[in-house]
Amino acid sequence: xxxxxxxxxxxxxxxxxxxxxxxxxxxxxxxxxxxxxxxxxxxxxxxxxxxxxxxxxxxxxxxxxxxxxxxxxxxxxxxxxxxxxxxxxxxxxxxxxxxxxxxxxxxxxxxxxxxxxxxxxxxxxxxxxxxxxxxxxxxxxxxxxxxxxxxxxxxxxxxxxxxxxxxxxxxxxxxxxxxxxxxxxxxxxxxxxxxxxxxxxxxxxxxxxxxxxxxxxxxxxxxxxxxxxxxxxxxxxxxxxxxxxxxxxxxxxxxxxxxxxxxxxxxxxxxxxxxxxxxxxxx
Amino acid sequence: xxxxxxxxxxxxxxxxxxxxxxxxxxxxxxxxxxxxxxxxxxxxxxxxxxxxxxxxxxxxxxxxxxxxxxxxxxxxxxxxxxxxxxxxxxxxxxxxxxxxxxxxxxxxxxxxxxxxxxxxxxxxxxxxxxxxxxxxxxxxxxxxxxxxxxxxxxxxxxxxxxxxxxxxxxxxxxxxxxxxxxxxxxxxxxxxxxxxxxxxxxxxxxxxxxxxxxxxxxxxxxxxxxxxxxxxxxxxxxxxxxxxxxxxxxxxxxxxxxxxxxxxxxxxxxxxxxxxxxxxxxx
Numbered sequence: 001x002x003x004x005x006x007x008x009x010x011x012x013x014x015x016x017x018x019x020x021x022x023x024x025x026x027x028x029x030x031x032x033x034x035x036x037x038x039x040x041x042x043x044x045x046x047x048x049x050x051x052x053x054x055x056x057x058x059x060x061x062x063x064x065x066x067x068x069x070x071x072x073x074x075x076x077x078x079x080x081x082x083x084x085x086x087x088x089x090x091x092x093x094x095x096x097x098x099x100x101x102x103x104x105x106x107x108x109x110x111x112x113x114x115x116x117x118x119x120x121x122x123x124x125x126x127x128x129x130x131x132x133x134x135x136x137x138x139x140x141x142x143x144x145x146x147x148x149x150x151x152x153x154x155x156x157x158x159x160x161x162x163x164x165x166x167x168x169x170x171x172x173x174x175x176x177x178x179x180x181x182x183x184x185x186x187x188x189x190x191x192x193x194x195x196x197x198x199x200x201x202x203x204x205x206x207x208x209x210x211x212x213x214x215x216x217x218x219x220x221x222x223x224x225x226x227x228x229x230x231x232x233x234x235x236x237x238x239x240x241x242x243x244x245x246x247x248x249x250x251x252x253x254x255x256x257x258x259x260x261x262x263x264x265x266x267x268x269x270x271x272x273x274x275x276x277x278x279x280x281x282x283x
Numbered sequence: 284x285x286x287x288x289x290x291x292x293x294x295x296x297x298x299x300x301x302x303x304x305x306x307x308x309x310x311x312x313x314x315x316x317x318x319x320x321x322x323x324x325x326x327x328x329x330x331x332x333x334x335x336x337x338x339x340x341x342x343x344x345x346x347x348x349x350x351x352x353x354x355x356x357x358x359x360x361x362x363x364x365x366x367x368x369x370x371x372x373x374x375x376x377x378x379x380x381x382x383x384x385x386x387x388x389x390x391x392x393x394x395x396x397x398x399x400x401x402x403x404x405x406x407x408x409x410x411x412x413x414x415x416x417x418x419x420x421x422x423x424x425x426x427x428x429x430x431x432x433x434x435x436x437x438x439x440x441x442x443x444x445x446x447x448x449x450x451x452x453x454x455x456x457x458x459x460x461x462x463x464x465x466x467x468x469x470x471x472x473x474x475x476x477x478x479x480x481x482x483x484x485x486x487x488x489x490x491x492x493x494x495x496x497x498x499x500x501x502x503x504x505x506x507x508x509x510x511x512x513x514x515x516x517x518x519x520x521x522x523x524x525x526x527x528x529x530x531x532x533x534x535x536x537x538x539x540x541x542x543x544x545x546x547x548x549x550x551x552x553x554x555x556x557x558x559x560x561x562x563x564x565x566x
Contacts, residue, residue, distance in 0.1 A: 072547075122496045142494065184483050185495040189502040192475055195534050197557040200467050203530070209564035211425065212468040213405045218501040219472040223561050227554035231547050238542055245539045247486070249532060251478050256528045259521055264355075264514050271510035274480040278506050281492035 002027045002162065006062040008055070008077055010034050010043045012124060013094045014068030015133030018048050020166035023135040031058040043130045059084040064092075064162060071095040072232035075104030078116070085112045090155035092117045092162075096182060096229075097236040098146040098175035106148070114152040117159040118175065120144045120182070121168060126224040139167035146175040183240035188248060190230055191241070193223040285310040285445060289345040291338070291360055293317050293326045295407060296377045297351030298416030301331050303449035306418040314341040326413045342367040347375075347445060354378040355515035358387030361399070368395045373438035375400040375445075379465060379512075380519040381429040381458035389431070397435040400442040401458065403427045403465070404451060409507040422450035429458040466523035471531060473513055474524070476506040 005021060007014040010032040021027040032049035034040050040052035059065055059081045067077050074093050085091060091109075095101045098118045105116045123141040125132065143163040147156050160170045197220050200208045209216075234241060258266040288304060290297040293315040304310040315332035317323050323335035342348055342364045350360050357376050368374060374392075378384045381401045388399045406424040408415065426446040430439050443453045480503050483491045492499075517524060541549040 122494060124496065124498075126498075141496070144494070181487055181491060181494050184486060185491060185499050189479065189499050191538055192479065192535075193502060194554050194557040195531065195538055196472065196475065197561050198553055199527075199531055199534050201557075201560040203467060203527075204464055206560060206563055208464060208468060211405060211427070211464050212564075213407065213424070215407075215409075215505045216468050216472050217564075218504045219476060220561060221501050222498045223554075223557045225554075225558070227551045227558055230554050231551040234542050234550050235545055235547055238545065241542055242539060244482075244486075245535065245542070248478065248482055249535060249539070251482050252475075252528065252532060252535075255474055255478055256525060256532070259517050259524055259528070262518055262521065264518055267517050268510045268514040270481055271477050271506075271508075271513050274477040274484075274506045275508070275510055277484040277489060278480050278503060280489055281495075281500075 002064045002158075004029045004031060004062040004064070006031050006033060006058045006065045007049065008033045008058075008065070008067045009069035010040060010049060010130050011068060012128050012130070012132045012137075013121065014066060015043060015048045015130040016123075016135070016137035017066060017068070017094075017166055019133055019135040020138055021162065022047075024165045024167075026162070026165035031062070033058050039130065046130060048130055048133060055080055056084050061086055063089050064158065065089060067091065067093040070226075070229045070232045071097050071101060071236045072228075074101050075108050078105050078108035082109050082112055085109075085115055089115055090117060090152075090158045091115050092119045092159045094119060094121055095236075096120055096186060096233050098178045100236040102146070102148055102175055113148075114150045115155050116148075117151055117155050118146045118148070119159060119163070120146070120178065121163065123168075126221050128226045128229070136167065138163065141168050143168040143170050144178055145170060145172045146178050147172065148175075179237050179240045183237055183244045187233055187237055187241050188244050190222050190225060191234065191245070192248075193220045194230070196220060197223045285347045285441075287312045287314060287345040287347070289314050289316060289341045289348045290332065291316045291341075291348065291350045292352035293323060293332055293413050294351060295411050295413070295415045295420075296404065297349060298326060298331045298413040299418065299420035300349060300351070300377075300449055302416055302418040303421055304445065305330075307448045307450075309445070309448035310347075314345070316341050322413065329413060331413055331416060338363055339367050344369055346372050347441065348372055350374065350376040353509075353512045353515045354380050354384060354519045355511075357384050358391050361388050361391035365392050365395050368392075368398055372398055373400060373435075373441045374398050375402045375442045377402060377404055378519075379403055379469060379516050381461045383519040385429070385431055385458055396431075397433045398438050399431075400434055400438050401429045401431070402442060402446070403429070403461065404446070406451070409504050411509045411512075419450065421446065424451050426451040426453050427461055428453060428455045429461050430455065431458075462520050462523045466520055466527045470516055470520055470524050471527050473505050473508060474517065474528070475531075476503045477513070479503060480506045
C-alpha cells in the first residue's frame, strides 16, 4: 500500500497510473505536480489526483514519487527534489530511454540515487494529456525496470509491486539492452512514421490522404505522438537509434536494389519471412 | 443492374465485391473462377458466388468481368479470355498498379481493349481469402478508375455504377498520377513495414515482440499482407517505387544527421509538422 503517491507530470501515463492504483485501492493519497494549473485542476476534477501541490510540498513525506515528464526533463526534476526525498521513499520514472536517464539521475540525486528505480511501461497511445488517461492502460502490458547497481532492493520491490497493482507484468533487464531493443521496436517505428507523413505531404499536399487507405492510417498512427517527447527520446538514445537507423538504411538499400533488378524471388522471400514472423507475434 | 458478374479470383476483394453487389441487389448471377476447387466450393458455401465455372464458360455471355488476381497475373488472365469477351461486356481489374496493367491489357486484349476499365479500390485489410470477405469492405472507400484513351464510355460508366452500388466513392485520374501517389501512400508503407519486421527479428529474435507495444503492432499490421501480391506490386510499379524510396532514404539520412548532431529543434519541427498534417487527415 502506498501512503502518498506523488505524480510529477499528470499526463496520459502519470494520470493512468494514478487511476489504476486508485481503482486497485493500492494508494492512500495522490498528489499531482505540474506546470499548468488549469491542467492540474482538470486532473482533480476528473478524480485522477486528490490535490495539486508544489514540488517541494508534494515530495516531503511522500513514500512513492513517479516522475512522468518527457525524458529530457527528468534530470531537472530530480535535481529540484533531491534534498526533499524522504529516507524511506522510492522514486521512479516512466521514460522510454533508460541509460541517459540513469546517468542524469545519478548526477541529480547524489546520495539519494539508490532510491531511484528506472522504469518504462510499454504502454501508451498516440494521445497525450490527462483527459486521455484510463485505469486499464497498463493491464496486461509489460513494465521494464532497469535497476542500477546502487538501486535499493526495497525501492525496487515497491516500484515493482506498484506496477503489478496497476495490472502490468514487470520485467527487469539492463539499461543498455533496454535501450538497444526499444530503439528498434519503438523509436525507429516512430521516426519512420513521422518521416513518411512529412514526405507524403511535402510531395503531394495534404490532399494525399484522400487516396490513402487503412494501411497508411495504421502505419502512421504513431506520427500523432507528442513532438517534444519524441525529440527528447531521439536525443537521449542517440547511439542506439543511429545504429538501428543505419541498419535499416542498409536494408532499404538492398530492397531498392532488388526492385531495380526485378528480383521477384528476393522480394517474395523477404515479405514471406516478415509475414511469418509477425504472424507468430500476433498468435 | 448486372446480369452476370464473373469474378476471376474469389479472394478478399473479389469476394467482398460479390457480397456487396448481392446485398445491394445490383447483380443477377455471380460466377466465380479460380485455380483452387476447394476454395471455390467454400465461396459457394458462403453464398459469395452462385457457382464456379471455367474461365471460358464463365466469360461467354457475361456482361461484367472483374479480374481480382495479383497484379502480375492480370495480363495472363486477360489473354486467356480475350476471344470470349462479349461485345457488350465491361472488363475491369482491382490491381494496385495501373500503368503496367494497362500496357499488359492492351497487348492481351487487342481489339477488345476498349472494354477494359482499369480500376483500383482503396480498400482491403492485411487478410486475404474469401473467408475474410465482407459486404461492407468498400462502403465509404474510394475506388480510382484510370481509363485509357480507348476505353469505351459505356464500359466506364457501368464499372463506375458497379462500385457506387457497392458503396464506394468513384474517382477518375490518369494512371501515371495514380501510380505515383500510391507508390507513396501504399507501396512504400508496405515495404517499410516488411523491412522493419525482418530487421527486428533478424537482430533480436522473435522474442523481440514481447518488448513491443501497440505502436509497433499497428505500424506493422500491413506486414501480414500477401507476399505474392506485394512482390507483383513492387515489380509492376518499379519506377515510382524506386523514386519514392530514394526520397525516403534521403529524408532518413537527414533525420540521422540531425540525431547525430543533437539538433533538437530540427527533430521537434519535423515531428510537429507530421503530427499536424496527420491530425488534419484524421479530422
